[in-house]
Amino acid sequence: MTVWGMILGAYPRSRLARYTLRDRERGILDYTQYTSRLLMIHSEIIGVQKAHGLPVVVDGMVDWHDIFRPFIKRWKNVSIDGLLRYFDNNFFYRIPVFTGEPDPLEPVWLPRIRQFKNLAEPSSLKIVLPGPFTFVNLSQNASDLSKTELAESITSILKSEIELVKEESVFIQVDEPLVGDRRLSKEEVEEYLDYWNEIASLSSENSAIAIYFDVPRKEVFDIVLESKFKYVSVDVIDSKRRAIELLEKTGLPGHVPVLGIVDARRIHEDSLDDELLTMIKKLSKESHEIVLTTTTWLDLIPYTYALKKTKILSKFVDIVSEKIGLEKRILWR
Amino acid sequence: MEYQVPRKFPTTVVGSYPKLEPAKQALRKIRKKQASPDELRGLFVEAIRGVVEDHLWAGVDIISDGEQTREDMVVYFAERMNGYMPGEWTRIFDNVYFRKPIIYGKVEWPGPLTVEDWKIASSFAEGRPVKGILTGPYTMLEWSFDLYYGDRREAVIDLAKELRKEIEALVNAGAKYIQIDEPALSTRPWKEEADIVKEALKIMLAGLDVKKIVHICFGKIEYILPYILEFPVDQFDLEFKNSNFRLLPYLKEYGYDKELGYGVIDVHTTQIESVDEIVEDIEKLMKLGILSPEKIYIDPDCGLKRLPREIARQKLKNMVEAAKIARQRW
Ligand SMILES: [Zn+2]
Numbered sequence: 139m140t141v142w143g144m145i146l147g148a149y150p151r152s153r154l155a156r157y158t159l160r161d162r163e164r165g166i167l168d169y170t171q172y173t174s175r176l177l178m179i180h181s182e183i184i185g186v187q188k189a190h191g192l193p194v195v196v197d198g199m200v201d202w203h204d205i206f207r208p209f210i211k212r213w214k215n216v217s218i219d220g221l222l223r224y225f226d227n228n229f230f231y232r233i234p235v236f237t238g239e240p241d242p243l244e245p246v247w248l249p250r251i252r253q254f255k256n257l258a259e260p261s262s263l264k265i266v267l268p269g270p271f272t273f274v275n276l277s278q279n280a281s282d283l284s285k286t287e288l289a290e291s292i293t294s295i296l297k298s299e300i301e302l303v304k305e306e307s308v309f310i311q312v313d314e315p316l317v318g319d320r321r322l323s324k325e326e327v328e329e330y331l332d333y334w335n336e337i338a339s340l341s342s343e344n345s346a347i348a349i350y351f352d353v354p355r356k357e358v359f360d361i362v363l364e365s366k367f368k369y370v371s372v373d374v375i376d377s378k379r380r381a382i383e384l385l386e387k388t389g390l391p392g393h394v395p396v397l398g399i400v401d402a403r404r405i406h407e408d409s410l411d412d413e414l415l416t417m418i419k420k421l422s423k424e425s426h427e428i429v430l431t432t433t434t435w436l437d438l439i440p441y442t443y444a445l446k447k448t449k450i451l452s453k454f455v456d457i458v459s460e461k462i463g464l465e466k467r468i469l470w471r
Numbered sequence: 472m473e474y475q476v477p478r479k480f481p482t483t484v485v486g487s488y489p490k491l492e493p494a495k496q497a498l499r500k501i502r503k504k505q506a507s508p509d510e511l512r513g514l515f516v517e518a519i520r521g522v523v524e525d526h527l528w529a530g531v532d533i534i535s536d537g538e539q540t541r542e543d544m545v546v547y548f549a550e551r552m553n554g555y556m557p558g559e560w561t562r563i564f565d566n567v568y569f570r571k572p573i574i575y576g577k578v579e580w581p582g583p584l585t586v587e588d589w590k591i592a593s594s595f596a597e598g599r600p601v602k603g604i605l606t607g608p609y610t611m612l613e614w615s616f617d618l619y620y621g622d623r624r625e626a627v628i629d630l631a632k633e634l635r636k637e638i639e640a641l642v643n644a645g646a647k648y649i650q651i652d653e654p655a656l657s658t659r660p661w662k663e664e665a666d667i668v669k670e671a672l673k674i675m676l677a678g679l680d681v682k683k684i685v686h687i688c689f690g691k692i693e694y695i696l697p698y699i700l701e702f703p704v705d706q707f708d709l710e711f712k713n714s715n716f717r718l719l720p721y722l723k724e725y726g727y728d729k730e731l732g733y734g735v736i737d738v739h740t741t742q743i744e745s746v747d748e749i750v751e752d753i754e755k756l757m758k759l760g761i762l763s764p765e766k767i768y769i770d771p772d773c774g775l776k777r778l779p780r781e782i783a784r785q786k787l788k789n790m791v792e793a794a795k796i797a798r799q800r801w
Contacts, residue, residue: 150562159566203565220739221564223689226658228571228614230564321694405573405616439616440559440571 141428142467143192143455146348146371146398147266147313147435148199150444155179155200176201177253184257186445190452193470194309195261197254199437204231205268205313206276213295214241219278225315225351227403227438234277236288242295248302255306262309262470267296267337269314269347271330276316286329293333300340307471310345311371312337315434317362318352318373320380327358331365338366346371346396350434353380359388371396373433374414376403382417395421398433400451405443408450410457419462428464430454474532474598479764479801480753480794481532482787483732485686485708486604486650487544487774488525488537489783494518498542508540515540516591523595525780529787533600533648536585536592538774543569544606544652545614547584552633554578558616572615574626580633583640590644602648603641607685608634608671609664613655624667631671642681650684650708651675654773656699657690665698673703684708684732688773693721700725708732710772713739716755723759731762734772735793736786741778743785749793750800757801764801769794 151159158179162172183198202208204224210216215238221230247265254263270293279288300310312334317327338345346369347362353373354362362370370393374381385395397418400408422428432451436444459466490498497511497518508515522537541547549555549572561571585605592601608630612623620626638649656668676683686708687699696718699707711718711734722731735752736744744752749769756767769790775783 151566153560156560156566156568163566223658226613226655228655229562232564406618406621437562440561442559 139422139426139428139464140467141422141430141455141458141462141464142194142470143190143430143451144194144264144309145187145192145196145436145448145451146311146350146402146432147196148202148437149183149196150437150439150441151200152179152182152441155441159201180254181257184254184261186448188258188261190448191455191466191468192448192452193261193467194264195258196264196266197250197258199266205266206231206234206273208246209268209295210234210240212242212244212246214238214243215281216240222276229438231276234273236277236279236281236283238281239283239287239291240295242298245299245302247299251303251306251308260469262307264309264311265299265303266311266313267299269312269317269330270296270333270337271327272314272316289330289333293336296337297340300337304341308344309470310341311348312345312367313348313350315348315350317358318349318354320352320355322355322358324357324361327361331361334365334367338368342366343368345369348396349373350398351376353377353384356384356387359384363388363391363393367393369394369396369429371398371429371431373398374417375399375401375408375433382413385417385421389424390421391424394425394427394429396429396431397421398431399454400430400432400447402432402434402436402447403438405439405446408447408454410454415458415461418458422462422464428458430458474600476532476600477794477798479798480767480769482530482791482794483533483602483768483770484526484531484535484787485688485732485734485771485774486535486538486602486652487541487776488522488535488539489776489778489780490539491518491521491537491780493521494539502542515588519588519591520595523592525784526787527597527599529784530791531599531787533602533768534592534596535602535604536588538604538776540588545611546570546572548606548611549615551581551584552578553581554619555615574612574615574617574619576619578626578629578633580636584637586637586640586644589641589646593645600647602650602684603638603646604650604652605634605637607651607653607668608675609668610653610655613658624670627667627671628674631674635675638675638679642679646681648682648684649676649679650686652686654686654688656695657687657692660691660694662698665695669698669702676703682706686732686773688734692718696721696727697725700727700729704729706730706732706768708734708768708770710734712737712744712752713772716752719755719759723761727761730766730768731756732768732770735769736771736790738771738773738775738778741782743782744789746789746792746796749790750796753793753797764797769797
């Protein structure tokens with residue numbers, strides 16, 4: 139029985155990263171200068187995670203303006219529109235507008251994996267994809283496609299992203315924050331189980347679905363549990379009482395729990411209280427593996443705090459390993 | 472020279488206005504630490520005068536100072552209140568950031584924060600009432616980091632107690648309209664959140680003889696509507712135009728009977744609403760038959776700060792023209 143940690147998603151931008159993006163926008167940096175600076179920035183972030191013993195690392199994704207942007211930038215028949223609030227954050231994303239069937243011109247992840255694979259070793263890299271449910275429902279559909287056709291089309295592009303990196307032994311994470319919306323009914327999510335399974339079955343042993351910002355209703359979470367994703371990630375801190383209730387009620391039968399226990403949206407020093415330890419202990423009886431993570435991406439707090447949170451996560455892995463008697467895993471594969 | 476606010480469909484603004492050149496200049500200097508806000512008072516006075524002139528030109532009945540001294544609705548108050556410290560750069564969209572403030576101690580009102588601007592605006596207003604506007608305690612907490620309280624309710628209540636002092640200062644100066652902005656509430660539209668805000672509003676507004684307004688925008692306001700109806704306020708000022716009047720049927724469903732600040736100007740588009748279009752939009756509300764014209768305040772969805780000045784001005788003018796037509800029709 140093992141425990142290990144990973145950061146859920148992107149890191150915030152350091153001063154260097156902010157200036158690099160700005161100078162590229164202003165044409166002060168040419169493409170080569172820009173990419174070599176980005177490489178430096180991403181290397182630092184990967185290095186920090188390795189130094190803290192995380193067996194799966196993100197490349198930092200500091201060049202992503204929001205979770206959809208790198209994808210739609212590379213797809214035909216999608217444009218971006220005005221800003222819309224991203225869940226309950228004081229952060230805004232640009233609404234993807236589909237004007238026809240999306241058509242990828244180039245992949246997002248393959249070049250990144252090629253670039254960062256060696257840097258990450260011996261840790262494994264993680265690729266993060268916006269899930270079809272969140273993607274479709276946070277976009278505007280100005281095409282002739284039905285919502286179902288759009289979901290199918292997005293799913294097939296996401297699958298091709300995975301196909302391209304399949305040989306690389308990467309960890310695959312599909313983000314469905316919208317599934318956490320407590321107002322959703324079973325009927326609104328049901329249809330997406332097939333799409334999730336199409337994605338998960340490509341790489342069932344190393345794929346995760348991540349739900350965050352809030353805790354889904356039980357009837358919605360039951361559908362997630364039916365999916366073929368081996369790992370299921372839940373935000374345990376944002377609505378702690380509801381999360382613990384849900385996990386006590388349903389457990390995570392047949393899945394490896396990925397528990398968001400480091401608050402990625404606030405900057406206080408987290409603590410691992412008895413309530414959390416009891417819950418982890420209980421879950422560890424049903425799974426040979428427990429993963430600890432941040433509640434969401436780290437990009438909603440300043441960079442220095444993101445580094446602190448990385449350290450806290452690593453400390454939590456140690457504490458859980460010690461107090462519950464799980465072996466700490468340093469290598470994922 | 473008391474100005475008579477029309478009995479039916481009075482027109483107003485939510486608060487912010489595009490930063491006029493002198494204000495931009497002053498804020499730039501403050502940011503670069505080349506001067507203090509006090510030294511730049513003259514520039515801000517000039518900017519506020521420009522805003523008021525635009526409001527008067529358009530014919531708005533209840534006006535504002537355009538929030539010319541406020542670089543951001545949360546940061547402005549946070550930078551000045553005790554218990555807060557400036558944060559580090561946090562992204563708000565694309566490659567754009569704000570210094571998300573940090574609460575590190577018990578929050579305390581340091582003395583009047585908005586009263587001076589309110590007085591300046593009033594001095595140019597030719598007798599028209601100027602709204603006293605402040606960011607509410609819930610939004611102040613939600614859009615800051617908290618390293619002191621740990622408990623959200625406790626933090627909001629403390630902020631409310633301190634912000635009450637600001638409201639009292641505005642009322643003592645002569646403000647007849649007090650507006651509390653709580654845009655963050657629509658992002659967590661749950662009853663337990665609305666209950667916190669209700670408690671805070673009681674603290675801030677109890678016993679004051681003024682028009683009490685709460686402004687909420689963004690998000691799915693229909694989810695909180697049933698809870699906020701119990702708030703101790705006279706008026707809600709809400710966004711309608713940008714969300715395509717989705718909220719209207721819910722007003723009827725939940726038996727809405729307070730005054731309504733009816734947002735008919737989209738602040739996210741530079742396209743100027745025509746007078747006819749605005750009249751039609753007013754008709755949408757009148758058709759519901761739930762509110763009399765005396766209870767309907769015509770205004771934009773939200774602050775106008777992101778629009779070019781010329782567009783903002785013209786939007787307000789059309790809005791005022793439409794309200795005149797509405798007064799004859801209903
Ligand atoms: Zn607003």
